[in-house]
Amino acid sequence: MAYSIRKYQLKDGVRFEVRYRKPDGASTSKRGFKRKMDADTWAAANITTAQALGGFIDPQAGNATVGELWEPWIAKKRISTKPTYVATLEASWRTHVKHAWESRPVAGIKRGEVQKWVGALSKKRSASVVIRCVNILSGILADAVKDSRIPTNPAEGVELPRKQRRKHVYLAGSELFALADNCGWRRLIVLTLGLCGMRWGELVALRVEDVDLQRNRIHIHRSISRVGTDLVESDTKTHESRMVMFPAILREELRTQCEGRCPTDFLFTMPGRPTDKPMSDGGRPTSEGGWFFVALRRTGIERGHMTIHDLRHTAASLMIQSGANVKTVQRQLGHKSATMTLDTYADLFDDDLDSLSQSMDDLLFSQNVGKMWANNGGEKEISLELQR
Structure with missing residues (x-):
């Protein structure tokens, strides 16, 4: 038995103390029991049984706050x-x-x-x-x-509120370009976000050397975020780098943006600021009076409380409309998996159900099943034909 019980005297009477050794060999004790029976019961529950099961928990360690x-x-x-x-x-x-x-x-x-x-x-x-x-x-x-302070986690498995997924906001191509035209010197920024789908922090971190004008590619491998009043550079949200495309329609504007800058200069900077300093978000762009809010109002776009991040959703929508497969969209957006892309943009694939209906009809008619249905008008004939 890995413990002992001793009696000691206090002014108001006798007390009992359980002395035992922890798994690391250190000696400790639990005092204050009024009866030896209580000390034995505590020791059996907290020491002997736990040691037998290989799950010893030091009662003193649980006092940590x-x-x-x-x-x-x-x-x-x-x-x-x-x-x-x-x-x-x-x-x-x-x-x-x-x-x-x-x-x-x-x-x-x-x-x-x-x-x-x-x-x-x-x-x-x-x-x-x-x-x-x-x-x-x-x-x-x-x-x-x-750390063997407690046997189980009392916060594990508690019932949590369910997140209400915010409805995505999508712009048509014409709306995106009209919005960009009302954003002043940020026009190319808005178009790059709305056509390429990168995150704001990834765009801010882009440097001239990250743009491949020959292949219509942009290398994304960093992100810049605001922490308090500081802009902090780190890796991307998924901790992975990726190559994304940009439509040829942006090539000349990106070429102009790169001209006169060193390869390590930031691609997008605020007018009048050094090109080796990252661009801030310009305050709160989506708050009332912010530059993005003002541009939306000037363009006449009413999509609830649209944010800059919704330009990423617009890019996803335009890519899917253009016929891009889910895996390509996943790589472009930097999602961890194609499943995540499907879950995030399931609403964009609703039109696929109409296409699927038509495609199934075409297939069945090509196999004479549809013709048989039309001529005979019954499920019985279809069933018999399929059984053969």
């Missing part, structure tokens, strides 16, 4: 996650998670109270914010499980 474990958890994220997302996690921690859980020992957290917290937060915040906050708490508790 969520706040104490937050720092090593976010430090881990800083190594593997983009700075922009780390900043988002830190903001969510400060705003929603810290006050509720910072001082709580991880061993005392119950699944029911986590679920209650999720319910209360869901009434005030969007599903995305709630899910992010729960992921923070669950991630910290998951590390506590790995």
